[in-house]
Amino acid sequence: MKQLCWTALLIVLLIAGCRQQASTTTDIRMTLSVEPEPPVVGVSEVRVTLTGADNQPITDAKVSVRGDMNHAGMVPVIAEAERVEDNEYIVPFEWTMAGDWIVEVSAELPDGTTASQTFDQSVAVGE
């Protein structure tokens, strides 16, 4: 029985110890806007702007948008954005349910640097 207890403790430590944190940069500023505002259930247009630490527009990032509802177990919506002009990226984004969402914008630069920022968004019931 003692062996079972020690084994269990070892399993917990191993699983928890295997966790890794991704390396990110905080030098990229992001803004997010949604059209229509406020969004309703259904497809909206999400616009993201990226600006570097030197206030220069970032025009060559790979941008993805992930939306999670604030309730556990809800399926995320994940979409890749396309650059439309300068540092503006857009993506048609489907809000699958009304309520509060946590939108995470992730940007990956050609040099491998990554950045992410979360935005809160409240989605109303559609017509």
Next chain:
Amino acid sequence: MSALYRPKTLVDVLNVPLLGRLLKWRWGRLALQILLLVVAVLLIIDGFTGPQSAARNLATVAPWVHYRGLVVLALLLAGNLFCMGCPFTIPRTLAKRLSIRGRRFPRVLRNKWVAIASLFFIFLLYEWLDLWASPLLTAWVIIGYFVASFALEAIFTESAFCKYVCPLGTFNFVYSTTSPMQISVKDPDVCRTCVGKECVNGSYAPQTVIRLDEIAGGQTKEVRHGPDGTLGCGTLLFAPQITSNLECTMCLDCVRACPHENASLFVRQPGQELLQPGAWPQRWDVSFLVILLTAMGLTNAFGMVPPVYELQQQLAETFGITNELLNLFIIFGLMSVLLPVGITLLAGTLGRLLTNTMKKFSLRETVAAFAPAFVPVGLGVWIAHYTFHLLIGLWTIIPVFQEFIGLPGEWERFGGVSNAEIITLVQVVGVVGGLLWSLYIAQRTAMRLYRRDAMFGLLPWALLLLAVAGLAVWIFGLPMEMRGSALFS
């Protein structure tokens, strides 16, 4: 000794190869508890150190999606499996010296009122603090359960936390009354001549003690108590008199402690005790526990749909109640307690009036007789709610766990939703099936109490059960809208 009871049984589960051996094994329960303890520790770790997005954290996904969905199905199809392996009572299993000292739980609290209050409190906290959205707070709730359980186990001789306080356990107790398994004894006559009643008193002793008992047939049996013994039933149930699962944690300590191998776990007709007169105590606290838990099922689901936010807004605008806790307390207090209590008393009184049994049956006896009928429809409401979340996010636990251990989560592969039609079907079957079962129980009860006036006696209760099901169908037909404190932010 009061009358012994043995339900009609089909199968002794502990005779099933491998399964029976595992369940009877001296360390069987502890092994299951350690497994769940490992899970609980991982949830606490992720809750404190992981992403604070509820959809991406084990601390929120595992309890609020998988535990809730699986536990209601397990209660209906098997029994009180969670309490069987509950990690919160590991201190009792291990700290036997603590468990046999101390006094009994105060007499004035030895009822279900504290359990009703704890259920109300946890559901109120769930909405007020948005526990469903907070991995950190959920982790604190888990820690709180460990602390409360250990404290009460240390102070009192019985499992006071399990029997009188724990909201999880209380929920499981109520709906395990539909389960197809129950503890009972193989031969009640063996219990009549049993000296030590180890099923409830235990076979644990700090030092080894050997006793020679005289058993049936003039024979003697050596009964050994010692440090390797098992504690008796923590909720003080005497195996041959168990008529209900209402306070049984299915820990099987009675089975392990019985020196005659007479206690066992049997398959029975699902919900058999709901049709058995006198299976439950005829007390207000027991009756209202069952009825209010049904109402709490409706209120808990109502908390997820748009009308609740409109109601909160109206309370704020009409009465100036902008404090969210007070606002929710009023809504929950009305919907989960005051209205159901009032309507239940009204139904009981109407039934007695319509059948002219005001002098024959007291209001307490009438409500107690019909209270079991609320179990299936209540379980149906909870199944409809919890399986919705389970089927929506069944496989999301995989990418969440992948991210927990530092791997990229395969959300595209495991983030899909179950077919919406299947989810709707499960919800309809849950609510309608529960309603039909409840109506059957109520009808049988009315026949037993009122004979030729059964239809009149049944009418108020049938209307109440129909109203519960109707409200459930309305709520589950609305679009879900999970908001935080939108009104108050």
